[in-house]
Amino acid sequence: MPNAAIVGTGFYVPERVVTNHDLAQWMDTSDAWIRERSGIHERRWVEEGTSGAELARRATVMALADAGLEAGALDLIIFGTLNPDYTFPGNGVLLQHALGVGTIGALDVRNQCTGFIYGVAAADGFIQSGVARTVLVVGSEIHSTGLDISTRGRDLAVLFGDGAGAIILQATDERRGVIASSLHSQGKFARELWAELPSALIQGRWHDEQLAEGRQFPRMNGPMVFKHATRRFCEAVEEVLQAGGVTIDEVALVIPHQANQRITDMVARRLRLPDERVYSNIHRYGNTTAASIPIALAEAVREGKLQRGDLLVTVAFGSGFTWGANLIRW
Numbered sequence: 001m002p003n004a005a006i007v008g009t010g011f012y013v014p015e016r017v018v019t020n021h022d023l024a025q026w027m028d029t030s031d032a033w034i035r036e037r038s039g040i041h042e043r044r045w046v047e048e049g050t051s052g053a054e055l056a057r058r059a060t061v062m063a064l065a066d067a068g069l070e071a072g073a074l075d076l077i078i079f080g081t082l083n084p085d086y087t088f089p090g091n092g093v094l095l096q097h098a099l100g101v102g103t104i105g106a107l108d109v110r111n112q113c114t115g116f117i118y119g120v121a122a123a124d125g126f127i128q129s130g131v132a133r134t135v136l137v138v139g140s141e142i143h144s145t146g147l148d149i150s151t152r153g154r155d156l157a158v159l160f161g162d163g164a165g166a167i168i169l170q171a172t173d174e175r176r177g178v179i180a181s182s183l184h185s186q187g188k189f190a191r192e193l194w195a196e197l198p199s200a201l202i203q204g205r206w207h208d209e210q211l212a213e214g215r216q217f218p219r220m221n222g223p224m225v226f227k228h229a230t231r232r233f234c235e236a237v238e239e240v241l242q243a244g245g246v247t248i249d250e251v252a253l254v255i256p257h258q259a260n261q262r263i264t265d266m267v268a269r270r271l272r273l274p275d276e277r278v279y280s281n282i283h284r285y286g287n288t289t290a291a292s293i294p295i296a297l298a299e300a301v302r303e304g305k306l307q308r309g310d311l312l313v314t315v316a317f318g319s320g321f322t323w324g325a326n327l328i329r330w
């Protein structure tokens, strides 16, 4: 069976920088609070009217150029987002059209912060089974248009940013690529981090009084998410190391989902990883959900943090709850 190697990476973030000081004009918060609790200094937000599929297209163009491929080489799109442009159809088909490629498959992944991990695992399966040879996995998020930018929504609004990251996976006989993945879900915690509306349970999808209560905005039990995330991050890393028959000392770089610097620091401590082997860019972009790992990976590659043959672990936790990891030989 062929291996699924990463042959190109790319990312795109909107130009508009929103600092913690900007947020403090709209809600009762402060730069000091946000930095101390999350490590975030600033994030990027789109101008209203921007499409998540367009952010993804820009990230994809960069990943294709990095791989030395034309868009026509792709035979499958896997698109992770929790913020689709429309309720339906998904962003995958919008990207297929925007790329101007033929009628290739477009699979939408709805696993929130863990979307990229699920997408890579799926791409690996499609490549190993021979269904596809060249697969785009892209994560793209526009959070900013769906946040409650008032004091009522401040616990979540300060954490999230917009952006997109993309990778190209290709079949190879070389000894590199995805080695192992672990995927988990625990739906009993679905309502601890969720956006309730629009809902198919409701005739017309929402009631006006629900909108007045702000139930269309995401809500989160922050301390509970924090507690579960730190535990599940470590478990998922250990699972893929065990599946791959390697130890943490052999891993050159861990790229965690950029949820919160305090979560990253705690996971690094528990795994006994020095700072230089755990990638972080949350201070610049905040939490970009399905886009955070591919953005971080594209930046890490350009900073020379991965050499051919290195072992890389990607790991995420998020709404669902869902969590998982990929072990990859670069």
Ligand SMILES: CC(C)(COP(=O)(O)OP(=O)(O)OC[C@H]1O[C@@H](n2cnc3c(N)ncnc32)[C@H](O)[C@@H]1OP(=O)(O)O)[C@@H](O)C(=O)NCCC(=O)NCCS
Pocket (backbone or CB within 6 Å): 028, 029, 030, 033, 034, 037, 038, 113, 154, 155, 156, 158, 220, 221, 222, 223, 224, 225, 226, 229, 259, 260, 263, 287, 317, 318, 319
């Ligand atoms: C959200 C999070 C940063 C809050 O930090 P915390 O230390 O748990 O803070 P608490 O929720 O206990 O809130 C402490 C106080 O700060 C207040 N607060 C919340 N958001 C605030 C903000 N943006 N600015 C200022 N104060 C804020 C709260 O209202 C609370 O006030 P109170 O004590 O008067 O009630 C933290 O819970 C967290 O990081 N959780 C995980 C979030 C995450 O990663 N989500 C995505 C997962 S993919």
